[in-house]
Amino acid sequence: MAWATIATWRMAYDGVATAAGILDRDGTAADAVEELIKVVEADPRYTSVGYGGLPNEEGVVETDAAFMDGDTLAQGAVAGIHDVKHSVSVARALSAQHLNSFRVGEGASRFAREQGMSVPSMLSQQAAASWRERKKQVEAGEIAPYDGHDTVGAITLSSSGSMAAATSTSGLFMKKAGRIGDSALPGSGYYVDSEIGGATATGLGEDIMKGCVSYEIVRMMGQGLEPQEACDRAVYPFIDKLLHRYGKAGAFSLIALDRNGRWGAATNVEFTFCLATSSQAPQVLVATPGPRGTTSIETDDDPAAL
Amino acid sequence: MAWATIATWRMAYDGVATAAGILDRDGTAADAVEELIKVVEADPRYTSVGYGGLPNEEGVVETDAAFMDGDTLAQGAVAGIHDVKHSVSVARALSAQHLNSFRVGEGASRFAREQGMSVPSMLSQQAAASWRERKKQVEAGEIAPYDGHDTVGAITLSSSGSMAAATSTSGLFMKKAGRIGDSALPGSGYYVDSEIGGATATGLGEDIMKGCVSYEIVRMMGQGLEPQEACDRAVYPFIDKLLHRYGKAGAFSLIALDRNGRWGAATNVEFTFCLATSSQAPQVLVATPGPRGTTSIETDDDPAAL
16 A cells, blocks of 8 residues: 655655655554654754754753554653653653653653653753854844744654654744643644544644644545645634634644545645655655645755755 | 533532622623632642642642633643642633743743742642552552542633633642643643634543544534534544544543533533523533433532532
């Protein structure tokens, strides 16, 4: 059977290539999605995920992550944890437990330590320097504190028809201590059901969680909509609703993959994502809002660029 | 216009009476739902909410709470916080912020302290004694550690047509440090849209969050279903799905209220809830699973009993 994987942002390119290799060798959807996220978490170049992630306003790198098994609907999640490089692996470990599968803060960090999953420090020298520099700029009123909040979110479909989803992020730059976004929240940051498909989000979590947008996309696919149609119909009316009811809507972008390997995306900003299938080598795509609630998607000319 | 309020469990009776008074004097849905929850949080007799709540396995009372404004869709939430009596008020304060509106662990506890909302200790003498006793029993294998996980969740409809929802819980007794359930999670533990209605959940959070059940009930009401029909159609098929896919399903119970003051409930265990409307004095109702995906609901003979 055909396999496929999709993930948010250009930064997921190497991870998607890794996941594609696993899926092509008939690996599991769960292993592929975890390894995909781990590649991004380990790369210090990405300032919004894992090692190298930008810290909160107190200079601490706090991360959120989740894992969901589309066969069983089992979920594991962590939020506001520190000193963990592979938060996604902690989330996956928690998904094996019926109880206590979503843990936050110090209790979650301690679980990671007990599992041998913690590291001395998640703050790279470069992230620390960025934090010091930006803190000065923020204090001088030169930049907004909340630039940059790009989550890696991914969905995988294995050759056996299983699906999985996972997310990982260091959240809003200069966020308040303990602030969490949508990435760890089921239905908001991610959702997957192997009998239907999966979806995942990136952007301003505080707004994404007002609409359970990932769940809504999966639900619509379950009613027979193609992934692209489900993304368009779930995302753009919700943005309109937010503008009308809440008065504003942050940037957000969603991707979806169904059980047949079909995919879609919707976004209110320019948004890159990565894709690989059993008949398509890893590639970077660029999505932009199109006319009348649609999405324009083009292949990227230079997928190797960061 | 007619007002109404509904809340989970018999323990909400006094809170519902308080909310009814506020709504009858044309108070806001937001004020009414916050005061309703605060009455339950302040009562040391209730071992699953607020002061008197049973602690986690380390003997610390950690609480989760959320607040949602159905007019604007604004949400605020806290999870895994300690030394806060009125977690719902912290959640409501956070809902006024566009960013950093969901905070967990130490960062959230510190925010509460800064707001003057913390107390020296949330552990009542009785809860401490229960914890010591039950810890011995758990260690001796006599009882399961996870008895008792009753969240207070409530929805209010004001005479002006605004709606609000809120939740508060100390979570699973003997939970692991930092464990959070569905109560603070939008779409899982609660959801409300003043143009449609609201829903809230109590029970085993780890299973409720696998299906975004509160969001799903509101969505179905938005498609024209009456609250009772929406509860039945969202809850019972999801329980079947959990049994089929995950192999088991914990206890859970949901209630809903729509913008016209109509209400509903669905549950897989015997479940009490409280209700008051502009034409109905506060009362306790008992819901049990009925035949073929329906719910049997009766008024309680002795509403004053705890």
